[in-house]
Amino acid sequence: MRDATGLVVCTTCRHDDDRSAPDGASDGERLSAALSARGIPHQRQRCLAACKSGCVVVLRDDARWSFVQGGLHPEDDLEALIEMIGLWDQAPDGLVPWRSRPEAIRRNTIARIPPTETAP
Ligand code: FES
Numbered sequence: 001m002r003d004a005t006g007l008v009v010c011t012t013c014r015h016d017d018d019r020s021a022p023d024g025a026s027d028g029e030r031l032s033a034a035l036s037a038r039g040i041p042h043q044r045q046r047c048l049a050a051c052k053s054g055c056v057v058v059l060r061d062d063a064r065w066s067f068v069q070g071g072l073h074p075e076d077d078l079e080a081l082i083e084m085i086g087l088w089d090q091a092p093d094g095l096v097p098w099r100s101r102p103e104a105i106r107r108n109t110i111a112r113i114p115p116t117e118t119a120p
Contacts, residue, residue, distance in 0.1 A: 004041035006061055007085065012046045013054030015073045030074035031055050031081075038082065050110055059085065063117045064094025071108030080104035 013028035025033070035042055042057075050056045053070030060066040067088065072081055080102035087096045094115070098106060 004043050006059060006089075007035075007040065007042040008045050008048065008058040008060065009035065009042045010046070010048045010050075010054065010056045011044045013051065013056055015054050015071075027055050027074045031057070031072060031078070034074055034078050035081075038078075040082065040085065053108065053110055056110070057081065059088050059094075060113075061094055061115065063115050064091070065115060066094065066113040067096075068110040068113070069105060069108060070110045072104065077104040 055072040
């Protein structure tokens with residue numbers, strides 16, 4: 001990850017299952033903690049308005065394509081998210097081909113958003 005502003009994690013999300021953390025942490029909090037434990041910088045944000053598709057994260061960059069990703073389980077989909085972050089980081093224009101994305105990412109991409117900056 002280039003820096004913490006490139007990944008936004010919703011900390012209030014709930015994933016669609018009945019497992020809960022012993023300390024009562026939300027699934028989004030668990031996902032954020034798991035990313036921190038792996039040394040992946042990110043910005044924490046309460047609610048990204050895609051609550052029915054939790055857990056939700058955003059990969060964003062003004063100069064490259066951004067992605068809104070949902071449906072992430074904080075433990076089961078952690079490796080898929082980390083792989084996607086790596087693929088996105090390496091893509092010069094931010095576009096990660098659908099076939100290259102991990103299965104959990106393919107199934108649950110909510111949106112891709114074009115860069116706000118124009119190429120020089
Ligand atoms: S609670 Fe995560 S998007 Fe609303």
